[in-house]
Amino acid sequence: xxxxxxxxxxxVTEMGQEVTLRCKPISGHDYLFWYRQTMMRGLELLIYFxxxxxxxxxxxxxxxxxxxxxxxxxxxxxxxxxxxxDSAVYFCASSADRGTDTQYFGPGTRLTVx
Amino acid sequence: ELKVExxxxxLSMQEGKNYTxxxxxxxxxxxxxxxxxxxxxxxxxxxxxxxxxxxxxxGRLMASLDTKARLSTLHITAAVHDLSATYFCxxxxxxxxxxxxxxxxxxIIKP
Numbered sequence: 001x002x003x004x005x006x007x008x009x010x011x012v013t014e015m016g017q018e019v020t021l022r023c024k025p026i027s028g029h030d031y032l033f034w035y036r037q038t039m040m041r042g043l044e045l046l047i048y049f050x051x052x053x054x055x056x057x058x059x060x061x062x063x064x065x066x067x068x069x070x071x072x073x074x075x076x077x078x079x080x081x082x083x084x085x086d087s088a089v090y091f092c093a094s095s096a097d098r099g100t101d102t103q104y105f106g107p108g109t110r111l112t113v114x
Numbered sequence: 115e116l117k118v119e120x121x122x123x124x125l126s127m128q129e130g131k132n133y134t135x136x137x138x139x140x141x142x143x144x145x146x147x148x149x150x151x152x153x154x155x156x157x158x159x160x161x162x163x164x165x166x167x168x169x170x171x172x173g174r175l176m177a178s179l180d181t182k183a184r185l186s187t188l189h190i191t192a193a194v195h196d197l198s199a200t201y202f203c204x205x206x207x208x209x210x211x212x213x214x215x216x217x218x219x220x221x222i223i224k225p
Binding site: 042043045048056091093102103104105106107108 | 147155156157158159162202210212213215217218
């Protein structure tokens with residue numbers, strides 16, 4: 001298996017622009033997680049899905065952030081409008097079972113908002 | 115609220131030495147993960163510890179879990195430069211199975 005795939009790997013944009021991050025989970029995994037990692041705040045869970053349904057989005061920082069999972073093999077995280085404080089590495093992870101299985105992480109998207 | 119504390123947060127050591135990283139957590143959990151992250155890279159799963167007294171070993175790394183003390187340790191034996199990385203522990207929150215992450219321990223092993 002190719003593992004979790006994320007695109008783009010790097011994104012540089014200007015404040016106010018819309019940013020869309022993409023993720024393809026490992027085939028057969030029912031859970032998908034979006035994380036954000038910064039030096040100041042460490043690794044934060046933003047939202048997770050089970051069978052394409054959002055279960056917990058309490059980590060989404062504000063209404064500028066939205067996430068969708070239209071099918072089992074694709075998810076997006078959108079920031080609109082983007083702000084410099086959104087600069088971070090965004091990871092997508094998937095697991096076969098939330099409670100008992102390991103989460104496998106994608107390579108991440110490094111976002112820089114100027 | 116479940117809190118996960120790692121110490122030390124930074125460790126610089128010489129090759130060939132032994133050392134231990136500690137992961138304490140504040141409420142009941144019987145499942146703990148250790149991950150490794152190389153600079154600029156993703157997180158890679160190392161160990162999952164599922165019960166009290168669990169011990170897992172891979173090469174020079176050995177992880178253990180004491181659920182009564184709410185403590186996990188990651189022991190490094192005869193460190194080599196290739197083990198330089200940031201190591202995270204993550205604990206499963208029993209109420210909703212969410213992973214709560216430690217801040218990470220940045221390990222630098224000098225040749």
